[in-house]
Amino acid sequence: MTDRPLSLDGKTALVTGGSGGIGRAIVDTLLRHGATTGSMDLPGCPPAPGAIDISLDLADPDATLHAVDAFAEEQERLDFVVHCAGITADSVVWKMPVEEWRRVLSVNLDSAFFLLQAAVPHLRKTGGGSVVLISSINGERGKFGQSNYAASKAGLNALARSTAKELGRFGVRVNAVAPGLVRTAMTESLPGEVLRTALDETALGRMAEPEDVAGSVLFLCSDLARHVTGQVLRVDGGQLTA
Ligand code: NAP
Numbered sequence: 001m002t003d004r005p006l007s008l009d010g011k012t013a014l015v016t017g018g019s020g021g022i023g024r025a026i027v028d029t030l031l032r033h034g035a036t037t038g039s040m041d042l043p044g045c046p047p048a049p050g051a052i053d054i055s056l057d058l059a060d061p062d063a064t065l066h067a068v069d070a071f072a073e074e075q076e077r078l079d080f081v082v083h084c085a086g087i088t089a090d091s092v093v094w095k096m097p098v099e100e101w102r103r104v105l106s107v108n109l110d111s112a113f114f115l116l117q118a119a120v121p122h123l124r125k126t127g128g129g130s131v132v133l134i135s136s137i138n139g140e141r142g143k144f145g146q147s148n149y150a151a152s153k154a155g156l157n158a159l160a161r162s163t164a165k166e167l168g169r170f171g172v173r174v175n176a177v178a179p180g181l182v183r184t185a186m187t188e189s190l191p192g193e194v195l196r197t198a199l200d201e202t203a204l205g206r207m208a209e210p211e212d213v214a215g216s217v218l219f220l221c222s223d224l225a226r227h228v229t230g231q232v233l234r235v236d237g238g239q240l241t242a
Pocket of ligand 1: 057
């Protein structure tokens with residue numbers, strides 16, 4: 001263990017959805033701890049100050065491959081990949097248009113597969129890196145009206161556990177972070193009753209801030225987590241307890 005295990009000096013990171021609520025907090029945190037950080041977002045979404053702007057649609061595998069290769073080659077290494085981009089399109093399963101099923105699975109889950117395929121050769125070359133997939137407690141417990149979203153997040157958990165086994169021999173760790181309710185644009189439009197129920201479910205009686213999720217990502221990227229892989233870390237104030 002190094003003297004400053006939270007230092008990411010000299011390391012590089014790619015964060016998808018880095019201009020969103022949670023993504024921006026993750027980018028800020030990685031930058032503050034010394035990592036050169038690229039923020040992968042849809043065109044027209046300005047990244048956090050200090051981040052390298054990478055515009056693309058993550059549902060496009062060729063664009064993802066090109067963007068990851070270009071970043072890793074320019075920086076001459078790739079240490080961390082954080083997949084935070086995600087969308088919802090809620091409705092009960094019998095009313096869900098097939099395009100909404102496909103769109104959510106594509107942006108949330110297919111994109112993680114494309115990202116890993118593109119990033120693994122660089123992570124293997126650099127060695128000792130960390131991948132963090134932002135999942136959700138709804139991927140474990142399911143959620144009324146979110147069959148597409150919950151299925152995509154359950155898929156991310158399985159992807160993290162499987163690729164942790166595949167990449168361990170190269171010193172690369174893969175974990176998922178499963179937040180409960182977090183204060184962002186994604187949640188601010190929820191009806192008051194839904195927010196109250198979610199708050200009542202927590203042990204801590206508070207809604208997470210994006211920085212709470214960013215802190216767990218920093219931990220999983222850092223040397224403090226050097227023996228942690230294949231895990232789904234809930235950051236939910238005790239909202240889901242097994
Ligand atoms: P957010 O503010 O809406 O951020 C999502 C980000 O993903 C946005 O920057 C969005 O860009 C980007 N994005 C969407 N589709 C994309 C695509 N095809 N290509 C590239 N980027 C794309 O949401 P958030 O609340 O911060 O959520 C971040 C992650 O945390 C998501 O994976 C979400 O499922 C997860 N999560 C959130 C909560 C919560 O309570 N907020 C709870 C559990 C898990 P645009 O702004 O252009 O759409």
